[in-house]
Amino acid sequence: MGKKALITGITGQDGAYLTELLLSKGYEVHGIKRRSSLFNTDRIDHLYQDPHEANRNLVLHYGDLSDSTNLIRIIQQVQPDEIYNLGAMSHVKVSFDTPEYTANADGIGTLRILEAIRILGLTEKTKIYQASTSELYGLVQAVPQSETTPFYPRSPYAVAKMYAYWITVNYREAYGMFACNGILFNHESPLRGETFVTRKITRGTAKIAMGLQDKLYLGNLDAQRDWGHAKDYVEAMYLILQQEKPEDFVIATGVTTRVREFVRMAFAETGIIIEFKGEGSDEKGYVVSCDNPDYQLPVGKEVVAVDPKYFRPTEVDLLIGDPTKSQTLLGWKPKYDLQGLVKEMVAADLELFEREKLLRDSGYVIKNQFE
Ligand code: NDP
Ligand code: GDR
Numbered sequence: 001m002g003k004k005a006l007i008t009g010i011t012g013q014d015g016a017y018l019t020e021l022l023l024s025k026g027y028e029v030h031g032i033k034r035r036s037s038l039f040n041t042d043r044i045d046h047l048y049q050d051p052h053e054a055n056r057n058l059v060l061h062y063g064d065l066s067d068s069t070n071l072i073r074i075i076q077q078v079q080p081d082e083i084y085n086l087g088a089m090s091h092v093k094v095s096f097d098t099p100e101y102t103a104n105a106d107g108i109g110t111l112r113i114l115e116a117i118r119i120l121g122l123t124e125k126t127k128i129y130q131a132s133t134s135e136l137y138g139l140v141q142a143v144p145q146s147e148t149t150p151f152y153p154r155s156p157y158a159v160a161k162m163y164a165y166w167i168t169v170n171y172r173e174a175y176g177m178f179a180c181n182g183i184l185f186n187h188e189s190p191l192r193g194e195t196f197v198t199r200k201i202t203r204g205t206a207k208i209a210m211g212l213q214d215k216l217y218l219g220n221l222d223a224q225r226d227w228g229h230a231k232d233y234v235e236a237m238y239l240i241l242q243q244e245k246p247e248d249f250v251i252a253t254g255v256t257t258r259v260r261e262f263v264r265m266a267f268a269e270t271g272i273i274i275e276f277k278g279e280g281s282d283e284k285g286y287v288v289s290c291d292n293p294d295y296q297l298p299v300g301k302e303v304v305a306v307d308p309k310y311f312r313p314t315e316v317d318l319l320i321g322d323p324t325k326s327q328t329l330l331g332w333k334p335k336y337d338l339q340g341l342v343k344e345m346v347a348a349d350l351e352l353f354e355r356e357k358l359l360r361d362s363g364y365v366i367k368n369q370f371e
Helices: 013-024 042-047 068-078 092-097 099-118 156-175 197-209 228-242 260-271 326-328 338-361
Strands: 003-008 028-033 057-064 082-085 127-133 181-186 216-218 247-253 271-275 284-290 303-306
Touching: 003 013, 003 068, 003 127, 013 028, 013 042, 013 228, 028 068, 057 068, 057 271, 068 271, 082 099, 082 284, 092 099, 092 156, 099 127, 099 156, 127 216, 127 228, 156 181, 197 216, 197 271, 197 338, 216 260, 228 247, 228 326, 247 326, 260 271, 271 303
Parallel strands: 003 028, 003 082, 028 057, 082 127, 127 181, 181 247, 216 303
Antiparallel strands: 271 284, 284 303
16 A cells, blocks of 8 residues: 655645655645635646545645644544645745744644644654755855754744754654654745745746736845755655655755846846846846847836835845755755756746736736735
């Protein structure tokens, strides 16, 4: 019989790629989804199986990381071999607006899962993967950041994830549980949430090229991130739980890039070359040339501007990971580089907005897009 996995956050970017991966390996996958007033399963709809079908290998359960009773019930029912705890309020900027909720879901939520395993007597059976983050490094102490670099979290999100990191380590040491942290650096894809910077940029680029948006407003263009592809990173999650010994791993590409450069690369994918002028809040991006006959952007047009409302009260300036341990022990190596990632994301957003344009041209109303 195949293994059973339970994924919290199955409706998110990583949840969707991980579900595909585990199904392809013969797992029976169970996922926890939150009740919402609109359908929230877009990313996994292609994997959906009618609940009336026999022998389903993908099953969704309503639940929430803030509700222990529900977590205990689902874990008891499923008896998973592996739990991937990906559920979280995952937006760093939004965590400054909802700090208590973020602590509850991202910090205590992890404790609830660990306690559920203990209460149910599953400490020998169930392995757990905790979605830790490079945001733990926060204010730069040393680069590149590895498993031994000290933490200095810089947001309510990062502080909540720091609690989750240490409670995972503590349950491993105290109760001998197979509990591991994957300290993952930023990873993106066409499924990335629309308000994270890479997706905001690729969506904005596509809409500006197609004449559906005038300008892209961003925050700190100087921030440096180590960006990888989510598809590569869910492979690492899986590998971490297949090791002999439970350990924590940094997953990163080892290459860092500024937000400004990501913007340039995205526009270049559409044949539009831009340059930046000015500094700080006055910095702007202008069209230098446009060699794509489909897009009519005049040279000199201002397409990017800074809006300080996107600045964070405390920022993480530089992230660059050292993946030596994961490469050596897990044999993990990313298949995508940044150029390939940007190419795929821009292509997907161009296709998305071709469809939206068609709807708009046919008189349908397009939904509001909040950033
Ligand atoms: P997403 O924001 O795309 O997905 C988050 C998921 O968590 C969604 O399924 C969401 O449900 C669910 N969720 C949110 N709050 C709760 C809650 N209270 N109870 C149960 N589920 C909840 O994040 P990613 O897929 O990008 O990231 C996955 C995990 O990895 C997160 O924990 C994130 O913090 C962490 N991480 C991500 C990195 C990245 O670069 N992507 C890097 C390092 C760590 P809904 O769809 O209903 O909103
Ligand atoms: P991050 O990702 O905070 O690193 O967290 P995000 O894409 O939100 O920001 C990356 C950097 O870009 C700067 N930035 C902007 N960010 C957003 N969202 N919107 C803007 O307009 C904008 N302009 C500039 C930010 O200031 C920041 O420096 C992500 C999440 O997936 C976390 O859950 C995860 O833990 C970390 O990555 C690793």
